[in-house]
Amino acid sequence: MYIMDDGIKLNAKLDMPGGHSEKCPLVIVIHGFTGHMEERHITAVSGTLNEIGFATLRVDMYGHGNSGGEFQNHTLFKWLTNALTVIDYARNLDFVTDLYLCGHSQGGMTVMLAGAMKQDVIKGLIPLSPAWMIPEAARNGSLLGEVFDPDHVPDVLAAWDGRTLNGNYVRVAQTIRVEEAIDRYAGPVLIVHGDQDEAVPVEYAVKAAERYKDCKLVLIPGDTHCYDHHLDQVLDAVRQWMQELT
Numbered sequence: 001m002y003i004m005d006d007g008i009k010l011n012a013k014l015d016m017p018g019g020h021s022e023k024c025p026l027v028i029v030i031h032g033f034t035g036h037m038e039e040r041h042i043t044a045v046s047g048t049l050n051e052i053g054f055a056t057l058r059v060d061m062y063g064h065g066n067s068g069g070e071f072q073n074h075t076l077f078k079w080l081t082n083a084l085t086v087i088d089y090a091r092n093l094d095f096v097t098d099l100y101l102c103g104h105s106q107g108g109m110t111v112m113l114a115g116a117m118k119q120d121v122i123k124g125l126i127p128l129s130p131a132w133m134i135p136e137a138a139r140n141g142s143l144l145g146e147v148f149d150p151d152h153v154p155d156v157l158a159a160w161d162g163r164t165l166n167g168n169y170v171r172v173a174q175t176i177r178v179e180e181a182i183d184r185y186a187g188p189v190l191i192v193h194g195d196q197d198e199a200v201p202v203e204y205a206v207k208a209a210e211r212y213k214d215c216k217l218v219l220i221p222g223d224t225h226c227y228d229h230h231l232d233q234v235l236d237a238v239r240q241w242m243q244e245l246t
Contacts, residue, residue, distance in 0.1 A: 001013070001014070003059070003085065003089050004085075005062075005081060005082050005086075006085075007068075008062060008067070008068040008082075009068040010059055010060060010061070010062070010067045010068070010082055010085070010086065011037070011059070011065055011067045012037075012057060012059045012086070013057070014055065014057050015046055015047075015050050015056045015057075015058070016050070016055050017049075017050045017051070017055060018050065018051070022095065023096070024053060024054065024055050024096070025053075025054050025096070025097050025099070025123070025246065026054065026055040026056065026057060026090055026093070026096045026099055026100070027049050027055070027056050027057070027099075027101070027102050027126075028057045028059065028086055028087065028090060028099070028101050028111075029046050029057065029058045029059070029102045030058075030059060030083065030102070030104070030111060031060070031061065031065070031103075031104055031105075031107050032103075032104045032105025032106045032107045032131065033106040033131065033159075034071075034159060034160070034161050034163075035064065035065075035104070035105070036064055036065030036066075037058035037059060037060050038065070039226070040226075040231070041128070041226050041227050041231055041234070042058060042104065044231055044234075044235055045102060045126075045234070045235065045238055046058055048238055048239050049102075051239075052243060054242065055095070055096070057090055059082070059086050061074070061078075061079050061083075061110075062074045062079060062082050063078075071159075071163055072156075072163065072164050072165055072166050073166055073168075074169065075172040075173075076109075076113075076135075076169070076176055079106070079107075079110050080110060080114060080117075083101075083110050083113075084117065084118065087114065087118050087121070087122070098123040099122055100122065100124045100125070100242075101114060101115050101124075101125050101126070102125075102126035102238075103126075103128065104128040105128070105129050105130065105199065105200065105225065106131050106134065107128075108127035108129060108130030108131060108132070109130050109131050109132040109134060109178060111125055111127055111130075112125065112130060112132060112178060112181050112182065112185070112208075113176070113178065113181045115185050115187070116180070116181035116182070116185045117181075119184060119186065119187065122185075122187065123245075124187055124189065124190070124242075125185065125189045126189075126190045126191075126192070126241075127190075127191050127208070128191075128192050128193075128234070129194065129199070129205070129225050129226075129227075130191065130193075130200070130204070130205065130208065131204075132178040133200060133201065134173050134176075135173045135174065135175075135176040135177065138150065138173035138174045139173075139174045143157070143173075144157055144159055144160065144165070145158075145160065146158065148170075150170075150174065153170045153174075154167050155167045157169070157170065179211065182208060182211045183211070185212065185213075186213050186214065188215075188216075189209075189212045189214060189215040189216070190215070190216050190218070190237065190238065191208060191215060191217045191218070192220065192234050192237050193205035193219055194223030194224050194225065194227060194229075195220065195221055195222065195223065196222055196223060196224055197223075197224060197225045198224055199225040205217060216241060218233075218234075218237040220233050220237075
């Protein structure tokens with residue numbers, strides 16, 4: 001199905017828990033930079049949540065997967081607007097009791113920002129390998145493997161998969177202060193991060209966990225950004241935390 005966000009079609013998939021009752025909680029699940037909602041770690045987390053009684057709403061964000069918009073033109077502002085639109089859509093589903101946000105990498109940072117903006121309606125956050133260092137890297141002039149003058153951002157940057165990215169991505173990122181979002185959100189948070197993450201230094205997960213008011217940090221020994229080696233441990237962490245929370 002599609003959720004419309006100001007003329008842009010966001011490809012989405014709603015999965016219900018097996019044997020669900022008339023009403024149940026729902027978790028919005030967001031992929032990362034260059035990703036999509038059918039990635040192995042995204043579908044695995046969604047399926048685990050379904051198994052323990054949660055509906056899930058997976059979404060391809062602007063310029064990714066089968067959603068509208070061009071990859072090269074996506075920015076964190078556009079992703080954040082997407083997330084707010086999807087939250088409003090989910091709130092109007094008549095079977096939903098409580099709402100949670102889960103996101104991987106750039107999607108993890110997105111749920112950290114959106115959760116703060118919607119802190120009155122979001123019951124909990126699950127940032128997975130959250131790439132909340134992106135704004136800091138943009139301000140320092142080192143992002144996507146490129147070094148540049150942060151006061152004179154190039155018009156085009158190259159993503160690691162060969163696609164190009166408009167310099168406005170960097171300009172937008174430079175304005176975002178994730179620390180303020182962390183400070184604003186008082187609900188429970190679970191952060192899961194591989195301690196051998198090649199894309200996002202694990203130190204950022206530690207710093208975020210220390211800064212949140214109510215956060216559990218689970219480090220996966222020897223694992224990567226997308227949990228190539230121990231995805232089962234990620235699923236166990238999500239399952240246990242959600243069951244304890246509810």
